[in-house]
Each structure stands twice: as C-alpha cells, then as structure tokens.
Amino acid sequence: MMTKARVDFSTDTAEGPHEEASQWLLRLRSGAATHADAQAYRDWCAKAPEEAALLSGTWSALRTAAEEVAQEIAEEKRAGVSPWAEAARKRRAVSTGRRAFVGFAVAAGASWLALRPPLGLWPSVGDLAADYRTGTGEQRRIALSERVTVELNTQTRVDVLSARTAARGIELLAGEAEIDAGAPALAQVGNVRPVTVVAGRGRIEAAVARVNVRKTGDQVCVTCISGAAVLDHPVRRVSLRAQEQVVYDDRRVDTISSADAAQVSAWRRGVLVFDGVPVSQVVAEINRYRPGKVILRSVTLGRNRMQAQFPIAKVDDVLDMLAKLYGAHVTRLPGDIVLLS
Incomplete structure (x- = not known):
C-alpha cells in the first residue's frame, strides 16, 4: 500500500513574521499538506491575523517573480538558449530583487516554480512558450485562414503546425479548442484542403466541419459538432459524423459514442x-x-x-x-x- 511521504514542517525556527508566513506558504503548497496542517493553519490565522495577511502579499510577490522568470526562460527557449544555462544567475537575480520572499523563492527555486507552478496558480514555461494560450477563465479566437477559425477555451495552449506537418492546422498541447472549418467559396469547392489538429498521439483532419477537441493530461476527447472528421491514431483509424464523439489516449482508442453537441459547446455561450x-x-x-x-x-x-x-x-x-x-x-x-x- 502506498503512503504519502511526510514532509517535516515547523515555523519554530522562523525569524520574524515574513519568514513564518513564507514557511506556512511552503508547507501548504508542498503537495503533502494534511488535514491536520489545514486545521493548524486556520488556528494560526486566528491567533496571528496580521502575520496571516502577509501570506497573500508574499504569494503575490512570488507569483510575479516566477511569471517573470518563466517569461524569460520561454524567450530564451525561442531564441535557442538552454533554459538551464542561466538558471543559477536567475535564482541569484530573483533572490536579490525579491527579498520579500525571505528565502522562500531561494529555497524553492524560482526557475523550478516557473517550470512547475504549484496548483497551476500561474503560467508555466510551457504555457508561455506556446504560440497561443489562454489563462484561467479566458477565451480567445484565432484565424488560421479566411474560412478556418479556432476558439480557445480556458487554460489552453496551442502551437501552429509547420507547413511540413500540415497545410493548415494546430497542435493542441493542453486544454480545449473548437475548430470551425467553414464551407469554401464556389470557386474552391474542388480544392478544399483539410484542417489538421494534432493532440497527443492522435491526428484529426476535417475538410468542412466543426470539431471540439479537449486534452486533459494524455486523454483526448474529440467531438464532431457538424460535418465529418477523421482520427488517425497508431491503434486505429476512426471516422466521426455529426453528434459523435471518441475518447483516446496514448495506448487506446475507445468506441464511438453519441454526444450532445450543445452541451459540449456550452462554454462558447x-x-x-x-x-x-x-x-x-x-x-x-x-x-x-x-x-x-x-x-x-x-x-x-x-x-x-x-x-x-x-x-x-x-x-x-x-x-x-x-x-x-x-x-x-x-x-x-x-x-x-x-x-x-
């Protein structure tokens, strides 16, 4: 039976209220906090309301610094610079410029926090390096051509596919997107190029259709809202018609099921x-x-x-x-x- 590793934690050694608040913050964001810790934190807040108020300020400052580091690493990634080449320098810069962290940012490592934000509370390097992304609660519309548009739902990251990969399309890295490939002009009816969506190990293609694709971890759900689409996967090839849905991951492709298109697309409303x-x-x-x-x-x-x-x-x-x-x-x-x- 697996048990969660216990992380030793105490505020007894904290030097001043800022450091005590930071230590509580580190414990609560460690991923190993227990119910007893949550109760102890509530008791601490009740006994030390001023110190507890520092938690929000410290977290806000840390969040800002980690976002800045993530943005810098993403820019270096685009420029071909190794993210780790400047890691030590960035930690020193963050330590110097953000002393309000009282050692928390130094201990946790701002570069690490930029790569793996606790609880997803700010964008990671992967988020910022994507061609297009949306934050929490944000939606966005992008146009791939005059007749192909993509609606991005909350917490979504996509890259535009290169011409070598597909004539037109995106890779859905995470989140949810609805791709609308409208009918072509009469003069182009005989020369319709399909739009391509890569998600995980699957490749979805549609010529004239509206398709909703949602990727959570390595699981992908594809819903054909209208028209028709084809999923190519190493396991098998699947054809979808309007109101049909299929779920897959890296190892399997489920059977096709019917779907309520209005419910799947409710987020657009x-x-x-x-x-x-x-x-x-x-x-x-x-x-x-x-x-x-x-x-x-x-x-x-x-x-x-x-x-x-x-x-x-x-x-x-x-x-x-x-x-x-x-x-x-x-x-x-x-x-x-x-x-x-």
Whole structure:
C-alpha cells in the first residue's frame, strides 16, 4: 500500500513574521499538506491575523517573480538558449530583487516554480512558450485562414503546425479548442484542403466541419459538432459524423459514442452544464475556470451527482450550491484556495 511521504514542517525556527508566513506558504503548497496542517493553519490565522495577511502579499510577490522568470526562460527557449544555462544567475537575480520572499523563492527555486507552478496558480514555461494560450477563465479566437477559425477555451495552449506537418492546422498541447472549418467559396469547392489538429498521439483532419477537441493530461476527447472528421491514431483509424464523439489516449482508442453537441459547446455561450456529473468532476471543471484552487477533501461528497447550469462568470455559485444541496463545509483560504469537506 502506498503512503504519502511526510514532509517535516515547523515555523519554530522562523525569524520574524515574513519568514513564518513564507514557511506556512511552503508547507501548504508542498503537495503533502494534511488535514491536520489545514486545521493548524486556520488556528494560526486566528491567533496571528496580521502575520496571516502577509501570506497573500508574499504569494503575490512570488507569483510575479516566477511569471517573470518563466517569461524569460520561454524567450530564451525561442531564441535557442538552454533554459538551464542561466538558471543559477536567475535564482541569484530573483533572490536579490525579491527579498520579500525571505528565502522562500531561494529555497524553492524560482526557475523550478516557473517550470512547475504549484496548483497551476500561474503560467508555466510551457504555457508561455506556446504560440497561443489562454489563462484561467479566458477565451480567445484565432484565424488560421479566411474560412478556418479556432476558439480557445480556458487554460489552453496551442502551437501552429509547420507547413511540413500540415497545410493548415494546430497542435493542441493542453486544454480545449473548437475548430470551425467553414464551407469554401464556389470557386474552391474542388480544392478544399483539410484542417489538421494534432493532440497527443492522435491526428484529426476535417475538410468542412466543426470539431471540439479537449486534452486533459494524455486523454483526448474529440467531438464532431457538424460535418465529418477523421482520427488517425497508431491503434486505429476512426471516422466521426455529426453528434459523435471518441475518447483516446496514448495506448487506446475507445468506441464511438453519441454526444450532445450543445452541451459540449456550452462554454462558447459562457455556460457550464453539469448533467448528472459526479461532484468530483464538477470541482475539476470549476478549477479550469476559477483562479486559485478548489480542493475536494471528501470522497463521499465527490460521489454525489449534480445536474445544473451556471454562467462561467459565476462559478463560485456552484460552491454555494454544493453547501446547500449536500451540506458541504466550505473553507476559504488566502490565494483563492477553497477546501470542500
């Protein structure tokens, strides 16, 4: 049986309130914080409200510095400079220019934080190096040609494919995109070039269609909203018609299933639709659109199923509804962190 590694933590050695706040921050963002730690943190906040207030300021400063480092590393990557060639220098620069961290940025390493932001609270180097990206809660439209457009949903990264890879297309690195390849002009009907979307080990092609592609980790979900599309995967080739969907990852391709196109594309209308979805999935979806992080601490709560529609602009209302429907206890912490239990 696997057990979570315990990370020793104490604020007893902290020199001053800034360092104590930073040590709490390091513990809470370590990925190994326990329920007891969360309770101890709440007790600390109650006893030392001024010191607790420093947490938000320290985290904000760290966030700004790590974003700057990530941007610099991304620019060097584009210029062909190794990200690690300047790592030591960057750590020294961050240490000198951001002394408000009181050793936290030095201990954690701003370059490491730029590569692996805790809880995804700021863009990583990979995010910034993408040709196009969207932040949390942001949507964006790009045009590949006069008849092909791409709508990017929240937390999405795409690269434009080179001419050697495809005549026209994108690689979806993470997130969700809806590709609309409209009908060509009459003079071009006989010479329609398909649009290509690469996601994981799959390659989707469509000539005249609207296709929604969502990539979470190594799992990809492809929904044909209208028209027709083809998925090429090392495992097999799949043809999709309107209202059909297929899910795949690096090793397998599932069977084709029917899909509710209106529900899949609801985000384009600024709406989240939960149709009998487990609360655990609802929380995961909220985290795509909401800054900070909602942490589900109850397996039992996560098994409940929810049916509702919410405007994306009011995702926090979902948390209030969970409290009313299932008696969930909502604990709000600095940095837009919310514990659900």
